[in-house]
Amino acid sequence: MANHGCLALCQSGFEHLLVREMGSVGAAASASGPGWVTAAASEAAPLRGAAFAHALLDVEVVAEGERVNEIAQRIADFFAASLVGERVEGAWPCVFGAGQDVAGLGRRVAAVEAAFRDILKKRLGRVAKLASAQRPRVGAARGLFVWFTDFGRAHVARSAYLCGPCRMADDDSAPSRSYLKVEESYAIIGREPGPGEIVCDLGAAPGGWSYSAAKRGARVVAVDNGPLKGGALANPLIEHRREDAFGFSPAGGAAYDWLFCDMLEDPRRVLQAVLSPWLRGGWCRRFIVNLKFGRVDPIELLGDLRSAGSALSTHARGARIVHLYHDREEFTVTGSLPP
């Protein structure tokens, strides 16, 4: 099949930053719209580590049409042809989607998806039964991925790379929406705090991140002058210290299992006065640090983080910088330290 290139998805409103980030790694965008950027197929590999990319679709066909059935038929024809020589033995992801900015586009996508599934059921009943609308979480995936950039334009891929960002379920006892960011980060790292572990949460109030760790059985030292609330307030696993997080370090050189940091502060100050000493000192085994880029250039900040001499490059393993589904003008840095 012909390759139409790479469709990179991002959070809507941040496509200009994905375009700039691509430029900083030498990849050129060919077009962009709300929540998406296209590039040549050859640019896809370096984009896997792009902070602003949420998913990368290896687009083989752009199905265009005025009517729902027409688009569904084109997708089904492509899909059936692409299956030649391939055995489908288990569940496969069949994911249809679109950005949320175009009014009514969601209904259009649902109608095309339903029409496509009907056609597939008639043509390839066994394959249709194994289709799963569940989007894989992270890594390379094979199945069918269809993304609408307009009412009459669907980008169709058999392969996709999921960078990790994903909408998370809320918890009524969580005292803040920030809770969703740390929950989302666990899945990206592939680890979460647990019983027997100890977490240092800098800039903890009102306590969403601390609550998230405590509900998994970890003990938390929550550092913030502000009050804890909801499920973090009077939680027996959470010790609240009303202190300035910039001067905070582990007592007696003992390391924490996790450093959490979600401080509303200048991100460069957080890098210099928190992340660097914590990584250099080996004061934690894993870290999740959120940097607010509202007042700085995020692409320059990414450049600093990724530069050869940065504390992240020098001391961390498996570091990821991700603009999470639940991040706004901020991104989240995760990683671990060598044992």
Ligand SMILES: C[S@@+](CC[C@H](N)C(=O)[O-])C[C@H]1O[C@@H](n2cnc3c(N)ncnc32)[C@H](O)[C@@H]1O
């Ligand atoms: C976005 S909120 C953190 C939300 C928290 N992660 C949650 O899940 O509820 C930012 C917090 O950083 C705290 N903060 C800012 N500067 C700080 C400092 N120097 N020391 C301690 N906390 C600080 C603020 O008091 C505020 O509570």
